Amino acid sequence: xxVQKRIPWLMSLGVVLAAxxxxxxxxxxxxxxxxxxxxxxxxxxxxxxxxxxxxxxxNTSNSQAYAHCEYxxxxxxxxxxxxxCSLPDGSDCPVIPGIDNExxxxxxxxxxxxxxxxxxxxxxxxxxxRVENLLMGQGIQCVDFFEAGPNGPVLxxxxxGLFLIGNVPPAPNQPDDPTVFTGGFRGELRCFQxxxxxxLFGGNALKGEATIETLGSNQISEYNSVNVLSDQGPGLVDxxxxxxxxxxxxxxxxxxxxxxxxxxPTSPVSAAGASDLVAAELGAPCATSGCGVRTEFTLVPxxxxxxxxxxxxxxxxxQVWDEFESFFxxxxxxxxxxxxxxxxxxxxxxxxxxxQHSRVTSSGTICVAGTNVGLRxxxxxxxxxxxxxxxxxxxxxxxxxxxxxxxxxxLATLAGLGTAAANAHLAEVNGSLERRGRCRGTxxxxxxxxxxxxxxxxxxxxxxPxxxxxxxTxxxxxxxxxxxxxxxxxxxxxxxx
Amino acid sequence: MLTxxxxxxxxxxxxxxxxxxxxxxxxxxxxxxxSAVLVxxxxxxxxxxxxxxxxxxxxxxxxxxxxxxxxxNSRCNNTGEVCSTSGDCAEGLFFGTCLPxxxxxxxxxxxxxxxxxxxxxxEGLGNGQPAGIQYDTVxxxxxxLNSCPGSNxxxxxxxxxxxxxxxxxxCIQTDPITRLPAPCGGxxxxxxxxxxxxxxxxxxxxxxxxxxxxxxxxVGLRTAGPNDGDHLLVIGGTGAEYQPCAQVLVFNHLFDGxxxxxxxTGTASSELSLVPCTxxxxxxxxxxxxxxxxxxxxxxxxxxxxxxxNCLLDSPISNIDxxxxxxxxxxxxxxxxxxxxxxxxxxxxxxxxxxxxxFSSPSSPTAGAGYNLNQFADRQESDFIRIP
Numbered sequence: 028x029x030v031q032k033r034i035p036w037l038m039s040l041g042v043v044l045a046a047x048x049x050x051x052x053x054x055x056x057x058x059x060x061x062x063x064x065x066x067x068x069x070x071x072x073x074x075x076x077x078x079x080x081x082x083x084x085x086n087t088s089n090s091q092a093y094a095h096c097e098y099x100x101x102x103x104x105x106x107x108x109x110x111x112c113s114l115p116d117g118s119d120c121p122v123i124p125g126i127d128n129e130x131x132x133x134x135x136x137x138x139x140x141x142x143x144x145x146x147x148x149x150x151x152x153x154x155x156x157r158v159e160n161l162l163m164g165q166g167i168q169c170v171d172f173f174e175a176g177p178n179g180p181v182l183x184x185x186x187x188g189l190f191l192i193g194n195v196p197p198a199p200n201q202p203d204d205p206t207v208f209t210g211g212f213r214g215e216l217r218c219f220q221x222x223x224x225x226x227l228f229g230g231n232a233l234k235g236e237a238t239i240e241t242l243g244s245n246q247i248s249e250y251n252s253v254n255v256l257s258d259q260g261p262g263l264v265d266x267x268x269x270x271x272x273x274x275x276x277x278x279x280x281x282x283x284x285x286x287x288x289x290x291x292p293t294s295p296v297s298a299a300g301a302s303d304l305v306a307a308e309l310g311a312p313c314a315t316s317g318c319g320v321r322t323e324f325t326l327v328p329x330x331x332x333x334x335x336x337x338x339x340x341x342x343x344x345x346q347v348w349d350e351f352e353s354f355f356x357x358x359x360x361x362x363x364x365x366x367x368x369x370x371x372x373x374x375x376x377x378x379x380x381x382x383q384h385s386r387v388t389s390s391g392t393i394c395v396a397g398t399n400v401g402l403r404x405x406x407x408x409x410x411x412x413x414x415x416x417x418x419x420x421x422x423x424x425x426x427x428x429x430x431x432x433x434x435x436x437x438l439a440t441l442a443g444l445g446t447a448a449a450n451a452h453l454a455e456v457n458g459s460l461e462r463r464g465r466c467r468g469t470x471x472x473x474x475x476x477x478x479x480x481x482x483x484x485x486x487x488x489x490x491x492p493x494x495x496x497x498x499x500t501x502x503x504x505x506x507x508x509x510x511x512x513x514x515x516x517x518x519x520x521x522x523x524x
Numbered sequence: 525m526l527t528x529x530x531x532x533x534x535x536x537x538x539x540x541x542x543x544x545x546x547x548x549x550x551x552x553x554x555x556x557x558x559s560a561v562l563v564x565x566x567x568x569x570x571x572x573x574x575x576x577x578x579x580x581x582x583x584x585x586x587x588x589x590x591x592x593x594x595x596x597n598s599r600c601n602n603t604g605e606v607c608s609t610s611g612d613c614a615e616g617l618f619f620g621t622c623l624p625x626x627x628x629x630x631x632x633x634x635x636x637x638x639x640x641x642x643x644x645x646x647e648g649l650g651n652g653q654p655a656g657i658q659y660d661t662v663x664x665x666x667x668x669l670n671s672c673p674g675s676n677x678x679x680x681x682x683x684x685x686x687x688x689x690x691x692x693x694x695c696i697q698t699d700p701i702t703r704l705p706a707p708c709g710g711x712x713x714x715x716x717x718x719x720x721x722x723x724x725x726x727x728x729x730x731x732x733x734x735x736x737x738x739x740x741x742x743v744g745l746r747t748a749g750p751n752d753g754d755h756l757l758v759i760g761g762t763g764a765e766y767q768p769c770a771q772v773l774v775f776n777h778l779f780d781g782x783x784x785x786x787x788x789t790g791t792a793s794s795e796l797s798l799v800p801c802t803x804x805x806x807x808x809x810x811x812x813x814x815x816x817x818x819x820x821x822x823x824x825x826x827x828x829x830x831x832x833x834n835c836l837l838d839s840p841i842s843n844i845d846x847x848x849x850x851x852x853x854x855x856x857x858x859x860x861x862x863x864x865x866x867x868x869x870x871x872x873x874x875x876x877x878x879x880x881x882x883f884s885s886p887s888s889p890t891a892g893a894g895y896n897l898n899q900f901a902d903r904q905e906s907d908f909i910r911i912p
Contacts, residue, residue, distance in 0.1 A: 059554070059556060059557075060555065060556045060896070061554065061555045061556060061743075061896055061897070061898050061899055062898060062899055062900070063774070063898060063900065079786045081785055081786060083776050083863060085774070085776050085865045087774055087865070087867075087898075087900060144824045145824065146820045146824065146826075146865060146867075147820065147822060147824055147865070148776055148820060148821075148822060148863045148864055148865040149822055149863060150778075150785065150862060150863040152785045152786055164860075165823070165860025165861065166856075166860065166861075167779070167781055167782050167783055167856035167857055167862065168782065168783030168785070168788070168856075168862065169783070169785040169862060171788065184785065186785065186822070186861070186862055186863075187822065187860060187861045187862065188821065188822025188823055188861040188862070188863070189822055189823055189824065190822075234774065234776070234898050235776075236776055236895060238881065238893065240784070240786045240787070240883075242786070242787075243787075243888070244888045244889075244891065245784075245787070245790050245882070245883040245884065245885060245888045245889065245890060245891040245892075246734075246736075246891045247881065247882075247883060247891060247892060247893045248893050249881060249893035249894070249895040250895060251555075251556075251895060251896055251898070283558075283580070283582055283721055285578055285580045285640045285721060285723065303727070303735065304576050304642060304643075304644055305574040305576055305644045305646070305727050306727065306729060306735050308574065308644070308646070308647075309572065309573070309574060309727060309728070309729040309735075310572075310729050310733075311729045311733050311734075311735050312733045318735070348637075348638040348639065348640070349640075350639055350640055350641060350663040350664075351663050351664065351671060351672050352636050352637065352638070352639060352664065352672040352673050352674055354638075380663070381642070382578065382640040382641070382642050383640060384580050384582070384638055384639065384640040386582075386638075429725075429737060429739065431727075431735040431737050432735075433729075433733045433734065433735055434733065435732065435733050435734070436734070443732075443733075443734050444735075445727075445734060445735035445736050445737045445891065446737065446893075447725060447737035447738060447739035447893060447894070448739065448893065449723055449739045449740070449741055450555070450556045450741060450896070451556065452556050452557060452558065452582070452721045452741070453554075453556055453557040453558070454558060454582055455558055455582070455583075455718070458715070460557055460558075
């Protein structure tokens with residue numbers, strides 16, 4: 028008779044290892060600014076002739092890491108005054124009597140790749156990018172040089188260190204001739220951790236910072252990138268980042284920002300905002316300016332489609348509380364990217380508060396596919412036209428930046444202004460930091476596919492019912508159940524020169 | 525045929541594969557989410573510098589916090605005066621020794637729903653005092669003076685104990701009566717709350733009046749499990765009431781002495797502040813935590829050093845390992861690149877930190893920025909905060 032010999036320790040090992048594997052994953056997903064992730068987002072990147080930005084990107088893992096990155100020119104230009112603007116309705120463009128001054132927003136992108144060795148940090152300057160220089164030895168500074176461009180010399184930069192990819196280009200809309208500056212970049216940067224073949228890779232190895240500097244001064248603002256952690260990794264669709272709390276973390280339900288209030292009624296007219304709490308005591312000249320502090324929110328949608336090159340539209344709801352418990356609110360639509368202050372939105376400070384607490388939420392529905400893509404407030408797929416898919420409006424990510432004024436500073440040129448940036452806080456909505464999606468078809472709120480009808484609909488063959496992805500046979504198609512934010516990139520192999 | 529042995533081996537192999545392929549355990553301190561405990565790792569006050577501390581109740585219910593300033597000034601053992609080196613401890617012909625010190629004071633803050641509140645560390649925040657300087661009183665003092673639906677009554681923030689001051693601030697969400705965390709999360713009890721958000725802005729004014737503001741978010745500890753509401757806060761590990769501190773802090777920086785890639789003239793200088801996760805405010809004890817630093821430059825070259833964190837480590841990074849900055853492994857001249865990554869591990873305890881970067885040049889006032897460190901992996905052992 029054969030006797031099966033049991034090996035108790037082996038069974039225990041299996042149990043322990045399984046437990047460790049499960050312990051290593053996180054439930055209750057959320058994006059974060061203080062842990063490495065698989066998607067890294069810098070919401071505010073400036074290279075516009077007045078300010079420039081140093082991007083820092085680090086591989087925190089012990090393996091080589093690859094990243095596919097996309098610059099997004101988010102800011103628009105006022106049609107008749109050439110000011111930067113963010114709001115589609117043009118309300119942040121200067122009023123010119125008798126002339127329509129619209130905000131023209133074009134979603135211009137520029138992509139590149141980065142390769143990082145294990146634990147490698149790297150930096151580059153946004154206006155110049157970075158070029159590998161094998162002849163450059165170790166040193167304490169980067170070196171500028173001019174490179175021939177199609178329209179003249181282009182300012183580039185090399186820095187000491189390994190830079191395997193060889194070249195990161197300048198951000199879009201940089202001048203070819205640095206003596207004639209006509210363009211400028213204000214927008215965001217996103218980097219996606221990928222494998223060498225360009226496919227998404229949920230390694231959670233990447234983190235970054237952005238340091239925004241006012242040219243001609245040492246004034247800098249620094250904030251952490253917002254990082255999206257991968258849980259189970261990318262799904263079956265090439266290049267699709269599903270921010271659903273299963274494949275990748277979901278975006279937050281709301282973002283919180285605490286900041287100086289707009290100008291108080293008793294402050295000087297030229298004050299940029301409520302007065303700095305300590306500047307006068309420290310000896311700053313505040314007689315005419317009140318040492319006001321202006322706060323800018325920079326908001327970006329979670330959703331992004333770099334394949335179709337479509338900007339996400341957002342309906343942002345602003346809720347503002349001051350320290351006297353007064354409450355204010357309004358809604359504002361924006362496309363792609365917005366950088367604006369509360370007074371641009373029409374908020375005032377009737378109570379004379381010094382500080383306010385703002386919460387920005389995105390809710391409602393929007394057409395995420397179809398001939399009416401971008402249509403807000405859809406109630407069904409049919410409202411989105413041919414191939415239409417009605418889903419949740421995009422979530423929002425944010426950073427804030429303060430500008431500290433004194434009597435000698437210039438708000439228009441930023442000369443003499445102190446600057447400081449900070450990451451927004453993730454706010455709980457219905458007890459969760461994670462944003463809920465909406466069921467395909469019924470549009471009811473959901474956090475998992477199981478909360479939606481068992482029969483969903485294919486995304487591309489949008490009228491085809493399905494229960495599994497395999498039933499959606501069109502190339503790149505999948506079965507929608509609980510729809511949340513998504514990002515889509517091209518998967519192109521990384522080429523190391 | 526699959527035998528039990530084969531199945532068990534397969535299961536073990538599968539689990540091992542899942543472990544290797546799964547995302548690494550992520551540390552659970554937050555500088556960007558509502559929390560139940562907030563830590564401001566650097567509060568600085570002196571003749572030219574002040575810190576604006578800001579705390580917000582992010583919930584629609586009132587919230588209270590029991591807060592602790594930790595004064596980490598070093599002191600002369602002969603005069604008791606604040607010092608930075610023993611050279612500051614002259615008394616006649618003799619010199620004393622400059623020793624680390626740890627003095628704690630605590631106070632309460634009561635917040636109305638969704639309320640932001642801020643104060644100057646140098647001046648504090650009174651309650652019912654006549655308004656003198658712009659922000660001397662709480663916004664909602666209660667009683668006849670109150671114009672708000674709710675009240676900040678019970679709030680009284682003292683100024684920091686002395687100037688110069690270097691230290692930290694910890695605020696714990698508590699029951700306003702008991703000044704202890706409210707029991708929660710157990711059977712029949714309310715869910716534990718994470719209502720607090722915070723930041724600090726360290727401000728300096730240059731000779732030409734230009735304001736330098738360095739802002740960072742307070743690091744938060746969110747609730748993790750049932751809380752028995754006693755004097756001992758268990759952070760991570762077995763019986764955790766709060767999520768664990770990080771096993772590794774990830775600090776990206778420019779090496780000291782590196783030249784600003786944008787201006788081409790500014791010289792970089794970074795400062796790092798570290799405080800222990802574990803603190804005993806009841807017995808006034810702080811464990812001595814060894815911080816191990818692994819420093820990587822852009823050539824993948826690695827350096828390392830260690831430093832004792834005795835209550836608070838607040839140092840230019842190129843003084844962490846030496847008093848001669850240009851010989852430091854954190855110096856660009858030694859590291860050989862502009863940018864670096866430093867991984868910080870606490871031995872015998874967890875660490876929480878914040879950092880600043882500044883540029884200085886002959887043509888413009890020195891200015892800088894504050895930012896938060898990243899975290900990686902959970903500490904397996906518990907940290908503790910014991911409060912009176």
